[in-house]
Amino acid sequence: MGYGFALTASAFYGGSTVIAKTALEQSDISAIVFTAFSLLFGAAIVYLIFHRSIDFTVAAPKRHFGFMMAAGVSSATAVTLLIFAVSRAPVSVVTPIMSLNPLFTLVLAHLFLRRLELVTPRVLLGTTFAVVGVVLVILGGSQL
């Protein structure tokens, strides 16, 4: 079920990439301003739809909220750095580097999530295949 959610999320991310590309081409807005207001609108929409299930009173330790805040900050910082990188180097150079994300995640999971997740040789091989495939798609797309 988790894999199904991941693939569906990936399809939505794919769709959102097309939307972002169209938006940046058709309206006079810089990528970082687009990201900032999208995040702001996203927080408002998520609150409007899911406010009944957003729960700050659960007995979860505060550090778990800290982890989620760290996730938000690291993700937002990564987006900002990505925009900087794209502004200084060709997209055809930057995007293949970005597609290495799953391999970085595997290394970090092996180091910090040993208690929660086991990184097996098959997962490593599957991830490497996926990364190589995505890099080929990106390189192929840059030739269009």
Add this chain to the structure above:
Amino acid sequence: MILAVLVAFVATFGFAASAIFTRLGLQRISPTTGVFVSLCTGALVVLVLVFTTQTANVRSLTPIAFLWCLIFAIVTFPLARLLSYTAIQLAGASRSTPMLAVSPVFATVIAMIALGERPNLLIGLGILVTVLGMGLILSERRSNAS
């Protein structure tokens, strides 16, 4: 150019770190609460940066630009990010991240359908190799289950 490549590697590390933090946080927090907390903190960081460095750009924004932000936000956050957080909670960061990373393949397929783009040999080969990788990860889950 070298600086940009280094920054791209740091950005990639940032996305990977985000997946690890998400996995740790969602042990005791629901995905909806997690998405809301991460969006608020992320928005705060980027908005501070934008209002300190891009004030002129913000003032010149048109209603159409805001509409595009809204459309992007609807598809990306209540749908894509919530589903990806749920996937990380259920399948783990190491197994769900490769699935999430194939979004360029979906973007290519969507662009082919919506924008009429035609795939070349590299794209076809890339999609094939990606599907093979997904199959390997899924088969591991099945062999574990059996």
